[in-house]
Amino acid sequence: MVEQTLPEDENRGSASYTAEDIQVLGGREAVRKRPGMYIGSTDYRGLHHLVYEIVYNSVDEAMAGFCDRIEVTLNEDESITVEDNGRGIPVGIHKTTGVSALETVMTVLHAGAKFGGKTYQVSGGLHGVGASVVNALSDWVRVEVKNEGKLYRQEYRQGIPAAPVAVVGEACGTGTITTFKFDPVIFGDSTYDYKTLAERIREIAYLNKGLEISILDRRSDEEQTYYFEGGITGFVRHLNHNRNVINRLPIPIYKKIDSSIVEVALQYNDGYTETNFSFANCINTQDGGTHLTGFRSALTKVINDYADKNKLIKDDLNISGEDAREGLVSIVSVKLSEPQFEGQTKGKLGNAEMKGLVDSVVSEQLALYLEEHPDEARRIIDKVLTSARARDAARKARDLIIKKNSLDGGTLPGKLADCSEKEPSLCELFLVEGDSAGGSAKQGRNRRFQAILPLRGKILNVEKAAPDKMLSHEEIRALITALGAGIDDDFEFQKLRYHRVVLMTDADVDGAHIRTLLLTFFFRHMSKLISGGGLYIAQPPLYRIKQGQNERWVYSDTEKAETLKEFKGKNVDIQRYKGLGEMSAEQLWSTTMNPATRTLLTVEVADAARADATFALLMGDEVPPRKAFIQAHAQHVKNLDV
Numbered sequence: 001m002v003e004q005t006l007p008e009d010e011n012r013g014s015a016s017y018t019a020e021d022i023q024v025l026g027g028r029e030a031v032r033k034r035p036g037m038y039i040g041s042t043d044y045r046g047l048h049h050l051v052y053e054i055v056y057n058s059v060d061e062a063m064a065g066f067c068d069r070i071e072v073t074l075n076e077d078e079s080i081t082v083e084d085n086g087r088g089i090p091v092g093i094h095k096t097t098g099v100s101a102l103e104t105v106m107t108v109l110h111a112g113a114k115f116g117g118k119t120y121q122v123s124g125g126l127h128g129v130g131a132s133v134v135n136a137l138s139d140w141v142r143v144e145v146k147n148e149g150k151l152y153r154q155e156y157r158q159g160i161p162a163a164p165v166a167v168v169g170e171a172c173g174t175g176t177i178t179t180f181k182f183d184p185v186i187f188g189d190s191t192y193d194y195k196t197l198a199e200r201i202r203e204i205a206y207l208n209k210g211l212e213i214s215i216l217d218r219r220s221d222e223e224q225t226y227y228f229e230g231g232i233t234g235f236v237r238h239l240n241h242n243r244n245v246i247n248r249l250p251i252p253i254y255k256k257i258d259s260s261i262v263e264v265a266l267q268y269n270d271g272y273t274e275t276n277f278s279f280a281n282c283i284n285t286q287d288g289g290t291h292l293t294g295f296r297s298a299l300t301k302v303i304n305d306y307a308d309k310n311k312l313i314k315d316d317l318n319i320s321g322e323d324a325r326e327g328l329v330s331i332v333s334v335k336l337s338e339p340q341f342e343g344q345t346k347g348k349l350g351n352a353e354m355k356g357l358v359d360s361v362v363s364e365q366l367a368l369y370l371e372e373h374p375d376e377a378r379r380i381i382d383k384v385l386t387s388a389r390a391r392d393a394a395r396k397a398r399d400l401i402i403k404k405n406s407l408d409g410g411t412l413p414g415k416l417a418d419c420s421e422k423e424p425s426l427c428e429l430f431l432v433e434g435d436s437a438g439g440s441a442k443q444g445r446n447r448r449f450q451a452i453l454p455l456r457g458k459i460l461n462v463e464k465a466a467p468d469k470m471l472s473h474e475e476i477r478a479l480i481t482a483l484g485a486g487i488d489d490d491f492e493f494q495k496l497r498y499h500r501v502v503l504m505t506d507a508d509v510d511g512a513h514i515r516t517l518l519l520t521f522f523f524r525h526m527s528k529l530i531s532g533g534g535l536y537i538a539q540p541p542l543y544r545i546k547q548g549q550n551e552r553w554v555y556s557d558t559e560k561a562e563t564l565k566e567f568k569g570k571n572v573d574i575q576r577y578k579g580l581g582e583m584s585a586e587q588l589w590s591t592t593m594n595p596a597t598r599t600l601l602t603v604e605v606a607d608a609a610r611a612d613a614t615f616a617l618l619m620g621d622e623v624p625p626r627k628a629f630i631q632a633h634a635q636h637v638k639n640l641d642v
Contacts, residue, residue: 074197138182285349416482504538516618553591
């Protein structure tokens with residue numbers, strides 16, 4: 001037996017491995033060491049998730065029937081205050097921890113009133129870690145509780161109590177007021193976005209009809225109060241307000257079975273994309289789950305049954321789930337006593353019983369609605385059949401793409417300049433505007449891992465195109481073939497040939513339009529690429545400023561002004577770059593493509609509902625809303641090429 005000697009590695013640890021090497025982290029230390037495990041990340045999303053966790057606790061009081069008002073305040077120092085008129089967190093001594101229940105909730109992981117089902121039959125805070133995690137990740141927290149005519153207070157520093165709970169005055173009514181400031185050591189120099197928080201708060205108000213929830217930004221004096229008697233039907237109408245609808249009013253579905261509630265609202269429009277948001281106990285399950293699966297199964301079944309029963313299918317068509325959902329805007333909301341989420345950020349519901357429950361409720365009530373509203377039912381079926389025919393044509397077009405180009409590794413688009421690296425995680429594809437820029441990019445790239453796909457002209461606006469028309473568009477076919485992962489429900493991330501896709505367009509109006517068209521395509525048909533962190537936007541320079549031998553590439557007008565202050569004196573040459581083709585291959589590489597010097601913007605969807613509404617507004621058929629948007633924002637345009 002030959003003894004193997006491992007090579008020296010400066011990253012290797014000590015050769016000894018004993019019991020003393022095992023580190024046990026307490027709750028607070030564990031959260032601060034690995035915050036991403038609890039809030040998903042420490043970037044923009046994780047920062048805002050802190051607010052949601054505290055708001056969810058107040059929403060739990062509302063769902064339990066003890067709270068009808070929540071106030072969220074963004075303070076000038078970037079701290080957040082959340083106040084509700086619920087019962088107030090108990091302040092008595094907890095028999096297990098020996099400290100107040102308030103301190104227990106705020107400092108002990110998996111401590112809360114949501115496990116036994118006695119205090120909360122329905123809650124969003126399943127894991128009992130929300131408040132304690134926010135506390136651990138905050139520079140400071142102050143909690144005030146109003147109960148029995150007294151005002152109680154306790155403060156914390158990075159999750160550690162500064163003093164025991166104390167009575168600090170008298171109080172009217174009951175409720176909890178939580179104020180916290182995120183820890184800059186963990187989140188850096190961050191700021192909250194009012195619009196992001198306001199959109200989420202509006203969602204919560206839609207999901208809890210009769211709940212008044214307000215948000216105030218003391219930094220800018222912006223303020224909004226939300227209160228919806230119609231609940232999620234109003235949410236659907238809001239999402240469809242810039243679209244031509246098929247059924248005039250959203251179809252409402254509601255049923256309470258034991259301790260569970262199923263609530264659905266749906267409305268068709270004449271578009272080609274599906275918009276769905278699913279929730280469990282008011283938590284946005286962005287990755288879906290069993291409740292969404294049950295809804296989709298029921299929808300397809302009811303549509304097919306109604307069409308068959310009324311002999312509305314005259315040709316040999318098969319209505320698929322995609323056909324039944326094209327142009328559909330729907331909200332699926334369930335409330336249940338013991339939700340099983342995947343991870344603390346609760347992106348997907350896993351309760352198996354909810355699939356059958358939602359399927360049963362939707363099947364029963366949607367079938368009844370169609371029977372009682374035959375005119376609307378006929379319009380919906382006509383829409384679905386039109387979608388089925390177009391999708392059948394699209395399938396044939398897609399099959400042709402597969403047959404001709406072999407998505408699994410055969411013939412690739414002729415204009416694609418591929419890279420030599422075959423490991424997708426190491427490869428990146430630049431989508432470049434025009435042949436001129438494509439030529440510079442092909443010459444300047446690193447051929448080992450960078451591929452170039454030039455796009456001729458503006459690609460099709462997929463927001464207004466049927467699937468068959470989209471797949472007959474040459475540039476889109478080339479893009480789908482080059483990526484090799486399919487589209488829509490057939491998209492498979494593991495088949496992706498490049499794990500980094502970069503949009504590289506000119507810095508002018510046409511370039512911005514092409515970038516928007518591409519973003520629309522990816523958002524509507526390859527959303528998994530975006531959620532997987534694989535879509536980027538290149539940042540080519542706007543100017544080259546030169547004075548003698550001193551040269552500077554400038555990427556914004558602000559940077560330009562600062563650079564000109566440095567370049568004092570005469571003979572300063574300023575060159576504006578509107579097109580990528582204006583740069584040489586070496587310049588394009590050094591400024592925009594070289595991983596060591598370039599800047600790439602990651603495309604993320606922080607608020608799917610807001611993104612959906614924006615694409616529908618800017619790229620849809622309705623002209624008046626778009627005109628109003630342009631007029632409202634024209635004064636904020638800094639650079640306009642004419």
